[in-house]
Amino acid sequence: xxxxxxxxxxxxxxxxxxxxxxxxxxxxxxxxxxxxxxxxxxxxxxxxxxxxxxxxxxxxxxxxxxxxxxxxxxxxxxxxxxxxxxxxxxxxxxxxxxxxxxxxxxxxxxxxxxxxxxxxxxxxxxxxxxxxxxxxxxxxxxxxxxxxxxxxxxxxxxxxxxxxxxxxxxxxxxxxxxxxxxxxxxxxxxxxxxxxxxxxxxxxxxxxxxxxxxxxxxxxxx
Numbered sequence: 001x002x003x004x005x006x007x008x009x010x011x012x013x014x015x016x017x018x019x020x021x022x023x024x025x026x027x028x029x030x031x032x033x034x035x036x037x038x039x040x041x042x043x044x045x046x047x048x049x050x051x052x053x054x055x056x057x058x059x060x061x062x063x064x065x066x067x068x069x070x071x072x073x074x075x076x077x078x079x080x081x082x083x084x085x086x087x088x089x090x091x092x093x094x095x096x097x098x099x100x101x102x103x104x105x106x107x108x109x110x111x112x113x114x115x116x117x118x119x120x121x122x123x124x125x126x127x128x129x130x131x132x133x134x135x136x137x138x139x140x141x142x143x144x145x146x147x148x149x150x151x152x153x154x155x156x157x158x159x160x161x162x163x164x165x166x167x168x169x170x171x172x173x174x175x176x177x178x179x180x181x182x183x184x185x186x187x188x189x190x191x192x193x194x195x196x197x198x199x200x201x202x203x204x205x206x207x208x209x210x211x212x213x214x215x216x217x218x219x220x221x222x
Contacts, residue, residue, distance in 0.1 A: 001038040008038065008066065013073040016199070020110060021077045022206045031101070031111040031135060033128035034070060036062025042120075056120035060087055063124065067114035068092060080109045086118030086127070098134050105135065125183035133190045140192055141208065142179060143199035148216035149176055166218050178218065193219040 002009025023030050039062035042055030067083045074081045082104050083093035093114060094100070104111055116127040125142075132140040149171070152160040168188035171178050178184065178196055187194050197204050197215030207214045 006038055008069050010073075013069055014077075015202075016070065017073040017077040017079075019203070019205045020074060021079055022203075023209060024079055024108070024110060026206065026209065028209050029105040029108075031105065031113060031131060031137065032070065033113045033124060033131055034063055034066045035124040036060070036064075036066055038062075039065055053120040056116075056122075057087075060115040060118070063116060064089060064092070064114045067112045071112055074110055074112075080107075081112060082109050083112045083114055086113070086115040089115075101131075102135055123180050123183065125179035126186065129179070129183040129186040129192065129194075133186065133192050137192070140187065140194045141205070142194055142196045144196055145198065145200065147198035147201060147204075147214075149178055149196050149218070163216050164213065166216060167220065168218060171218055184218075187218070188220070191220060193217060 001007060002012045020030055020032070036059050040058055042050075042052070042057075042059035044055075045058075046052040046055045064083075064085055064087070067085075071081045071083050084096040084101055084104075085093045086096050088095055096113060096118075101111055101113075113127065113131045116122060116124050117130055128140060128142070131137075146154060148162045148164075149166060150160040150162050154160040154162075166176070168184050170176075171184050172181060178194070184194075186192075195208060195215050195217050197208060201214075204214050
């Protein structure tokens with residue numbers, strides 16, 4: 001959204017495309033999962049009385065809109081991109097098929113996974129965890145508005161401290177708002193490390209893959 005109340009900010013798309021291009025040029029295979037909260041939040045309408053399944057399907061379609069937008073921005077930066085959807089929308093993108101996805105990555109294409117898991121009651125966080133595990137990613141990177149996981153909300157508590165490393169169980173037991181519990185448990189049970197970082201920091205993605213101290217790493221060892 002950028003500074004907008006809703007919708008898609010082209011400047012943010014272009015900036016993120018530039019960050020992803022740096023990774024690809026460094027030889028990193030990249031797959032992206034995008035939410036749809038800037039357009040529609042199914043849970044909000046569900047709380048207001050809409051059928052939850054209907055709301056979640058509407059939210060999945062919102063992620064498809066965002067996926068097509070980031071595909072365009074990435075292609076304009078010179079990258080080869082494929083959008084793969086958990087819902088069948090053949091006119092605009094491919095179906096998600098794991099083996100085909102891995103082949104796209106091997107050919108140097110950036111993947112954008114749309115429509116979450118294709119199932120209601122599962123968040124985009126869970127979809128990202130699932131796809132990361134399925135394609136055997138080395139790390140799942142969670143983009144947020146803060147530069148890691150804090151002991152408290154850093155915007156409200158000036159004494160809040162950033163953790164450099166945490167275990168999955170510490171995230172769950174401390175009720176730290178990183179991702180929903182289903183996503184964290186999925187990563188824990190499949191030993192998928194999660195790195196939480198601030199997507200607003202220029203060059204942060206490249207620093208992460210270069211091994212620099214950026215954000216918070218969540219893994220088995222704490």
